[in-house]
Amino acid sequence: MDYVIQQVLNALSFGAEYALIALGLAIVFSIMGLVNFAHGEVIAFGGYSMIIVATLLTANPWVLMIGVLAFCVLASVVLERVAFRTVRRADLTTGLLTAFGVSIVLQNLFLLLGSPRPMAATQFIFLDQTLTLGNIRVSSLQIYETGATIIAIGLLMLFLRKTTLGVAMRAAALDFEMVRLCGIRANRVIAGAFAISGLLAGLACIFIMARRGSVAPHMGFDPVLTAFVACVIGGFGSLPGAVLGGFLLGITEVAVLVLLPQSYGGMAQAAVFTLVALILIWRPDGILSPALDKGDKI
Amino acid sequence: MLQIESLKVFHGPIEAVHGIDINVPEGKCVTLLGTNGAGKTSTLSSITGTARATGTIRLDGEDISRLSIEERCKLGIALSPEGRRIFANLTVYDNLIMGGATRRDKKQLTADIAAWFVQFPVLGERSSQRAGTLSGGEQQMLAIARALVSNPRILLLDEPSLGLAPQITAKIFEIIRDLKTLGMTILLVEQNASAAIEVSDYVYVLNTGTISSHGDASKFGDGTKLVDELTGVHR
Amino acid sequence: MNWSLNKSQRDGLIGSAVLSLIILALVGAYYIWGESYQARILYATFVNLLVVVGLQVFMGNANITSFSHSAFMGIAAYVAAICVTPAAMKAISLPLAPWGLNAFELSPIVSALLALGITGVLGLLTGLFIARLTGVGVTIVSIAILVIVHSIFLHRTDIFKGNQAFFGIPKIFDLPHITILVIVAIFVARLFRESALGVQLRACADDEVGARAMGVNVYRIRLIAWVVGTLFFATAGIAYAFFLGTISARPFYFNFVFLTVAMLILGGLRSVTGAVFGTLLITIGLEIVRWLETGPTLLSIKLPQMLGLSGLLLGVVIVAVMAFLPNGIMGNSEIEEVLKRKT
Numbered sequence: 001m002d003y004v005i006q007q008v009l010n011a012l013s014f015g016a017e018y019a020l021i022a023l024g025l026a027i028v029f030s031i032m033g034l035v036n037f038a039h040g041e042v043i044a045f046g047g048y049s050m051i052i053v054a055t056l057l058t059a060n061p062w063v064l065m066i067g068v069l070a071f072c073v074l075a076s077v078v079l080e081r082v083a084f085r086t087v088r089r090a091d092l093t094t095g096l097l098t099a100f101g102v103s104i105v106l107q108n109l110f111l112l113l114g115s116p117r118p119m120a121a122t123q124f125i126f127l128d129q130t131l132t133l134g135n136i137r138v139s140s141l142q143i144y145e146t147g148a149t150i151i152a153i154g155l156l157m158l159f160l161r162k163t164t165l166g167v168a169m170r171a172a173a174l175d176f177e178m179v180r181l182c183g184i185r186a187n188r189v190i191a192g193a194f195a196i197s198g199l200l201a202g203l204a205c206i207f208i209m210a211r212r213g214s215v216a217p218h219m220g221f222d223p224v225l226t227a228f229v230a231c232v233i234g235g236f237g238s239l240p241g242a243v244l245g246g247f248l249l250g251i252t253e254v255a256v257l258v259l260l261p262q263s264y265g266g267m268a269q270a271a272v273f274t275l276v277a278l279i280l281i282w283r284p285d286g287i288l289s290p291a292l293d294k295g296d297k298i
Numbered sequence: 299m300l301q302i303e304s305l306k307v308f309h310g311p312i313e314a315v316h317g318i319d320i321n322v323p324e325g326k327c328v329t330l331l332g333t334n335g336a337g338k339t340s341t342l343s344s345i346t347g348t349a350r351a352t353g354t355i356r357l358d359g360e361d362i363s364r365l366s367i368e369e370r371c372k373l374g375i376a377l378s379p380e381g382r383r384i385f386a387n388l389t390v391y392d393n394l395i396m397g398g399a400t401r402r403d404k405k406q407l408t409a410d411i412a413a414w415f416v417q418f419p420v421l422g423e424r425s426s427q428r429a430g431t432l433s434g435g436e437q438q439m440l441a442i443a444r445a446l447v448s449n450p451r452i453l454l455l456d457e458p459s460l461g462l463a464p465q466i467t468a469k470i471f472e473i474i475r476d477l478k479t480l481g482m483t484i485l486l487v488e489q490n491a492s493a494a495i496e497v498s499d500y501v502y503v504l505n506t507g508t509i510s511s512h513g514d515a516s517k518f519g520d521g522t523k524l525v526d527e528l529t530g531v532h533r
Numbered sequence: 534m535n536w537s538l539n540k541s542q543r544d545g546l547i548g549s550a551v552l553s554l555i556i557l558a559l560v561g562a563y564y565i566w567g568e569s570y571q572a573r574i575l576y577a578t579f580v581n582l583l584v585v586v587g588l589q590v591f592m593g594n595a596n597i598t599s600f601s602h603s604a605f606m607g608i609a610a611y612v613a614a615i616c617v618t619p620a621a622m623k624a625i626s627l628p629l630a631p632w633g634l635n636a637f638e639l640s641p642i643v644s645a646l647l648a649l650g651i652t653g654v655l656g657l658l659t660g661l662f663i664a665r666l667t668g669v670g671v672t673i674v675s676i677a678i679l680v681i682v683h684s685i686f687l688h689r690t691d692i693f694k695g696n697q698a699f700f701g702i703p704k705i706f707d708l709p710h711i712t713i714l715v716i717v718a719i720f721v722a723r724l725f726r727e728s729a730l731g732v733q734l735r736a737c738a739d740d741e742v743g744a745r746a747m748g749v750n751v752y753r754i755r756l757i758a759w760v761v762g763t764l765f766f767a768t769a770g771i772a773y774a775f776f777l778g779t780i781s782a783r784p785f786y787f788n789f790v791f792l793t794v795a796m797l798i799l800g801g802l803r804s805v806t807g808a809v810f811g812t813l814l815i816t817i818g819l820e821i822v823r824w825l826e827t828g829p830t831l832l833s834i835k836l837p838q839m840l841g842l843s844g845l846l847l848g849v850v851i852v853a854v855m856a857f858l859p860n861g862i863m864g865n866s867e868i869e870e871v872l873k874r875k876t
Contacts, residue, residue: 083856086856086857087856092668093596094855094859096598096672097851098855098856100791100794100851101847101850101852101855102852104844104847104851105844105848105849107841108841108843108844108845110841111840111841112840112842112845116841164399167388167396168396170385170387170392171385171387174387177348177367178379178383179396180371181346181377182399182444182448183371183372184396184400186368225676225680228673236669267684267685269680269684270685270688273676273680273681274677274681276673276674277662277674280673280677281666281674
């Protein structure tokens with residue numbers, strides 16, 4: 001029983017992390033058709049900002065958390081302004097390659113200005129404690145992570161349903177030009193999407209840092225690759241799809257770790273990607289997106 | 299109110315409209331008639347700013363041809379586009395919220411939306427339904443209502459009767475007539491010549507990118523002669 | 534079968550010949566003026582060139598981005614290396630290998646053919662799925678292939694040694710061999726581009742529905758292009774293993790993918806000439822930057838060591854090309870067209 005609950009929590013917290021990052025990818029994709037692979041570097045930047053704030057200002061973890069969120073939002077919005085605005089109308093592949101380019105640039109900037117080796121930033125580690133509930137021992141971080149993700153998803157849903165900008169974002173996913181024809185500035189919608197994406201990246205960053213306790217130039221790449229997969233599984237551009245995909249991946253990863261013998265631990269990623277390839281071949285547009293006929297005039 | 303001079307519209311390298319002049323006086327309904335590919339929608343796109351164009355477009359004497367799509371909308375140009383382009387994934391109500399997104403007076407906006415729901419009861423009944431589930435005619439009403447909640451100075455209607463059954467078309471034209479009596483300035487683009495001529499004050503006939511004739515609506519009679527001329531039918 | 538060539542195919546031969554002359558001139562310049570350490574750089578450039586020209590075959594003609602090439606290259610490199618390395622050497626380098634992998638050795642030619650065959654079959658199997666997908670679906674599945682293959686390399690350390698070096702591969706190839714391979718590759722890629730298949734594939738890239746309506750079997754030609762491309766990557770992998778003497782899993786992952794994709798898009802992915810020029814330009818640029826990275830003394834000023842500069846440059850090239858030169862340097866034109874226009 002103990003073991004089952006631990007593994008369920010494991011799956012939930014993995015899934016929550018992927019869902020957070022996947023949502024950040026999906027919200028940008030749904031509006032401007034960009035697969036933002038530089039999202040991982042926004043997360044890494046959040047980690048570096050911890051070191052900056054901690055050295056210059058204060059190491060108070062609560063201040064640092066706000067700092068991380070703020071810096072991630074800033075980084076995300078600046079990236080849009082500097083790098084992605086020029087390819088706003090370009091096709092998917094151009095956007096994807098640009099995003100990879102930006103991701104490489106940032107990784108190497110971290111390498112150049114920071115250090116190729118991981119730098120310690122342990123202020124959030126206190127989030128990770130072992131809690132004893134009755135006779136079950138669980139990690140507090142996993143509970144925080146799952147809880148915070150659910151709250152974030154709820155707030156995001158409220159924002160997208162109740163505010164004009166949120167409604168405009170949903171409308172823009174369908175017909176951006178028509179949104180502009182309604183007088184809503186394109187830059188505002190896109191900047192809003194990137195800001196939300198950055199906020200989600202910041203949240204993910206806090207939990208990743210609480211687990212790792214150190215920041216490295218390439219730390220964002222693998223989580224975003226997995227989150228990208230989550231988006232693909234759920235149906236790219238679909239926000240519920242991103243969440244579903246994220247949790248599905250978390251469950252799959254834990255299931256692979258539990259079911260396969262210990263020595264196959266390294267194969268979890270391979271298993272996950274095989275799953276993706278199969279899902280794509282079965283439903284090329286993902287699980288939660290309706291089938292589209294080629295040659296449709298859209 | 300809206301004056302267009304020597305307007306040329308381009309689609310990529312192709313010139314779709316070759317220098318036309320159009321004048322829409324305040325409170326009047328002006329119609330652009332023409333067959334497919336005559337350049338009607340291109341003309342409207344140049345007014346809203348979605349197509350590349352040269353020439354001057356004046357709204358109340360002020361040249362707006364350099365402004366962005368969003369700025370033109372804020373100055374009071376509202377479009378009910380060809381193919382309706384309602385936001386199918388949003389509710390009917392949210393579609394109208396989008397229409398009124400530029401307005402500052404949010405309280406008045408909610409009241410206006412309620413008023414439009416009285417005007418268009420079908421929309422009121424379906425206010426929390428996803429707009430994609432509406433019928434074609436209802437979607438067209440929604441597209442018109444969405445354009446109207448922004449309190450525009452001029453309403454651009456692009457083929458509101460496209461793909462609708464005759465009774466529904468009649469209803470749409472009834473709405474246009476009502477709007478006219480309310481004093482709305484309208485630029486209507488149509489292929490349905492007889493119905494359009496009936497509601498409008500002035501008519502421009504667009505033929506492969508140039509204006510082939512224009513004049514008071516009365517000059518065109520019931521439009522049958524014009525349709526024969528445009529389609530090359532000889533009776 | 535009709536073997537006479539049409540105009541664009543004859544032009545293709547001329548263009549390939551011009552590109553081959555450039556390659557030969559580079560090799561000649563090395564033999565006259567070069568220093569011995571530059572042979573390694575030139576060899577590496579030519580391996581990259583094989584990959585980039587191979588990328589052009591599928592990615593360029595079909596206009597679909599794929600990221601799995603370094604996986605196929607890695608597979609071929611490992612197969613060739615495992616086959617060709619003497620059993621005595623493998624007893625040391627792969628003591629735990631299963632299925633008697635460390636108890637046999639084959640001649641270089643058989644090893645290379647086996648590597649080509651195995652990679653080709655894997656290409657065919659993956660191609661059966663890839664060819665059914667379009668656009669970004671291909672990109673995603675290709676990423677999946679890359680990650681899966683890399684995971685296997687890392688996981689089966691008994692066969693692949695993971696991130697440690699698999700050593701003891703005899704040095705079989707040298708500069709002349711790869712020069713010939715590169716020239717053959719340029720001709721093959723160019724003739725493929727101008728063949729009926731290539732033209733159909735490019736037509737699909739421009740308008741898939743239209744091409745299908747004209748009776749083009751999109752699925753079949755995508756599959757063929759994919760497998761042909763795979764064979765190029767396999768050749769590059771074999772050449773890599775046969776020269777370096779040691780291989781490890783690390784080079785066959787994302788970094789190499791980005792490097793080669795950047796080369797292709799800088800040159801312009803729609804032409805073979807673009808693939809060649811892009812490769813040469815980025816290689817030269819990176820060599821200069823790598824030298825800067827080590828912190829050299831320039832005009833009697835000691836520059837600091839700047840790790841990451843080459844990666845930075847690569848990223849900037851990708852972003853800048855995508856933003857300002859989306860069709861690359863060459864766009865849709867080949868070298869002989871450019872030369873004719875000039876004269």
